[in-house]
Amino acid sequence: MSTGKLDTEVRQSQIAQAALSLIASHGLKGLSIARIARKVGIVPSAIYRHFKNKEEMLDAILHHIQKRLLDNIDIVCNETLEPLDQLRRLLMYHVKLIRENQGILRIIFSEDFCHGHPKRKGRVYDIILNYLNNVDKIIIQGQQEGKIRRDIGPATISLMFLGIIQPAAILWHISDGKFDVTRHAEKAWKTFSECLIMK
Amino acid sequence: MSTGKLDTEVRQSQIAQAALSLIASHGLKGLSIARIARKVGIVPSAIYRHFKNKEEMLDAILHHIQKRLLDNIDIVCNETLEPLDQLRRLLMYHVKLIRENQGILRIIFSEDFCHGHPKRKGRVYDIILNYLNNVDKIIIQGQQEGKIRRDIGPATISLMFLGIIQPAAILWHISDGKFDVTRHAEKAWKTFSECLIMK
DNA sequence: CATTAATGTGAATAGTGATTCACATGAGAA
């Protein structure tokens, strides 16, 4: 209406973004084609010009999430070469990503998103593993450089790393933003990194 | 049908249990009155003999969860008086609880469950805070006894404590049980507790 | 300018959801 006609790629991206944001505000149950369309500023049936059906659209959201996660890895790797620094920064970028996109955690946790779609469930799994593998790489690098202790496996460390933010993120979103994730992340990182440093 | 008529308290309990189990297997979106009724063995409209509406029934589930969480605290406090031991055991009981009741994490993360019901959202928040407060108490006890370092706040520690399991639990349930949560919990606990001990 | 393919629209369809209601049944009290 206000925007006129747009390329299908632009629309696909708009739709995925709108959907992710609606998942954050209304949950997966509240994610209807009608609502997405309203948010994008088009009519429900127009969604089908850009996606075969709702399923295909949900897959697009997944792709979007994967991209955002891996972008963060790239960013920190370009900002610094120091593994511990990379981790600290990644932590903060992750907090930012989660804060700006609450839908991500919901998708990962919900059975709704994957139920009856083992293929999609597998993709969610792959996305997480892929992200963790990248964190692993940073850790291994740190271990090789003698900056991170070598008596813990990288996989354990990277999962614990995610664990710094995860529960805090829950509190943050359940408390309607009252809980201060960033502050917790900083404090927890202080303890965690201290624990990681090779003595 | 097969069971005949039952007391409303019995039915309420049956219904809540069926609902929680359906959330685990079909997600919140798949949690319909019809499905619950079928699982319990009655007709959809019969649900309304025992709950005013669906909302009231969801509240019953919350109560059930809260009880299970606090039960674990009681159990570990009765099993041992050693704070670090209590934490380790709590970790394992928590893993067990999450494993047996995947629905719990889903409820906590889903906006569906609380959307448009600030009161219920507040209750979920309270349940978590309450649980964390109990973990805090254990930690404070440990700090007073000189067994846990005092330079980190108990609240930070208790959240990090939950963080040991959270991401692993996600992997476990997304991987259809392939990921070994217990193993990760043990390894992570080793590192974490070492980091907690007062030097 | 005229054409065409891509994109947007509004109405219609078919399914499913929660909820209500008039009625049926059964178990225990009188």
Added chain:
DNA sequence: TTCTCATGTGAATCACTATTCACATTAATG
């Protein structure tokens, strides 16, 4: 036994869902 109330039933209602289709509009292309 008979009465009564709690519980169970089946049909009906209303809102909302995804999806389709015939048609309108726009942007770019020849």
